[in-house]
């Protein structure tokens with residue numbers, strides 16, 4: 185299933201996850217199988233409730249599947265988490281308002297016991313990576329929403345996690361800011377060669393960013409299409425006007441329609 189020539193980092197086989205709720209069982213994931221190769225940028229797109237976040241949380245070891253198997257670097261997700269295999273970026277930047285940007289990025293490093301000099305070096309490096317050098321001593325409220333989200337990405341990068349799991353990180357931002365962050369994220373991905381799992385509701389965002397697009401559908405949450413992108417790795421924003429891009433966006437839209445009647 186994995187067409188990438190890179191080794192497989194995340195392998196999910198026939199995953200099932202049913203939540204038991206007061207209103208009865210909710211089948212959040214059904215028979216989900218997927219290989220993610222090292223260095224891939226994989227987007228998960230689908231209507232609300234199709235299990236995107238649940239799948240990401242299973243990869244991160246934050247949710248336990250009720251059936252099937254999943255491995256991350258040959259380990260269980262829980263073991264992978266303990267070996268600091270991934271960083272997690274949420275929809276809200278989730279920065280502590282009483283800590284500076286540098287202080288927020290340092291927090292996981294403090295908890296993990298990195299020494300002071302190493303912490304300082306890492307904070308400097310990741311701030312450069314997200315183009316926030318000079319903002320270390322500012323507080324979150326002094327930064328725009330887009331900058332806060334970049335700081336949150338920097339925090340996830342600070343301990344060299346090989347895998348970055350991002351749950352709609354730019355969903356709350358306006359389109360121009362989002363375009364800019366998409367460009368920056370692609371550049372960062374090219375520089376760092378991270379493996380990225382990215383949840384989005386936006387077709388253009390998924391098509392612009394991904395090497396692989398996973399289309400999901402709800403009730404029960406399942407994968408309805410997996411598309412390996414034919415687009416080149418170098419992607420200026422105006423690639424979105426190219427026939428290849430538009431064709432790919434159509435295929436994603438068709439996949440969403442099939443899984444969800446006519447509403448997306």
Ligand SMILES: Nc1ncnc2c1ncn2[C@@H]1O[C@H](COP(=O)(O)OP(=O)(O)OP(=O)(O)O)[C@@H](O)[C@H]1O
Pocket residue numbers: 203204205210211212230231232233234235236237238239405
């Ligand atoms: N902890 C939980 N307990 C019970 N049900 C849950 C839990 N987490 C998720 N669900 C349910 O599982 C289904 C999938 O939810 P999930 O959040 O993964 O979807 P999603 O595709 O990420 O949706 P959205 O795009 O709205 O964020 C939904 O029906 C949701 O209500």
